[in-house]
Amino acid sequence: MQYENPQALLDYAQSFAGFTLGELCERYKEQIPQQLLHKKGWVGQFLEMILGATSGSLAQPDFPEIGVELKTLPIDELGRPLESTYVSVLPLTNIQGLRWENSVVRHKLMHVLWIPIVASRDIAIENRQIAMPFLWQPTREEESVLKKDFEDVLDQVSMGRIEQVDARLGDILQVRPKAANSKALTDAIGPDGSTIKTLPRGFYLRPQFTKQCLLKQFS
Template sequence: MRYDDPNALLDYAQSFAGFTLGELCERYKEQIPQQLLHKKGWVGQFLEMILGATSGSLAQPDFPEIGVELKTLPIDELGRPLESTYVSVLPLINIHGLRWENSVVRHKLMHVLWIPIVASRDITIEDRQIGMPFLWNPTVEEEQTLKQDFEDVLDQVSMGNIEQVDARFGDILQVRPKAANSKALTDAIGPEGTVIRTLPRGFYLRPQFTKQCLQKQFN
């Protein structure tokens, strides 16, 4: 499915508001996982499928023709985000020339379709309900903070300090391990420019920030 503009995508996404995942799976003949421990990305992938996202795992927005990234946002019954939001992999090697302006993080966060989902842990997967989707762009101030967070982390990576970067870094963007298990190691720049093996990392949006996005949208 192709969209002429972001509002056409938004209109279609909002038509699913109020439905449970179980109801949508029944409509689209999709099997619901028994649990999401080893299928953490299933909800997002399912919604990408029914909305017609075309990027798959490519390092670009999910709807490249209109420049929109889809992000699911698990919330509790009071509308509070339950976790940080994955954005993209943090490059740990061959980062010469990488800047905020040409980064995957910026491309993905310039226009986001947020889909809140009431997903408290005591709600079964099939009973989790789709909230009202909305489109979001960062303000000038928000983008400046995102850029600063991104560049601060890249500076640490380039200096061989990846092992000192943890989730406390960054006002909006934080860095967290992004690996299936502790054996899934990747190359990174180490001290003195040597190559070390370390866990893959990813950029995530802090839940405090996505909470602010929700509050601004729904007042």
């Protein structure tokens, strides 16, 4: 499915507001998983499918022709985000020449279609409801903070301090482990410049930040 502009995508996404995941699965003949523990990305993949995202797992926005990334945002009944939002993998090797301006993180966060979903843990998956989708772009100030967070992390990685980086670093972006299990190790730069093995990491948006995005949109 091709969209002429972000507004066309938003209009279509907003037509799903109010529907439950169960109702949408019935409409699109999709099997709903019994639980999401081992299918954490299923909701996002399902919505990408019904909205016609073309990017797949490529390191670019989900709708590259209009430069928009799709992000689902699990919220509680009061509209508060339930978790941090995954953005992209944190590169741990070959980072020479990598800057905020040419990073995957920036490409994905320059224009986001947020799809909030009322998804408290006590709500069965099929009864979780799509709230009103909205488009978001960072302000100049927000991008400045995102850039600083990104560069601070890259500095630590380049100096071989990945094991000292934890979720406390960064005002908007934080780093968290991104692995199926503790055996899924990857290469990283060690303290003396040699190669070490460590858990893959990812960049995530803090829930306090996505909460502010929601408040600005719906206040």
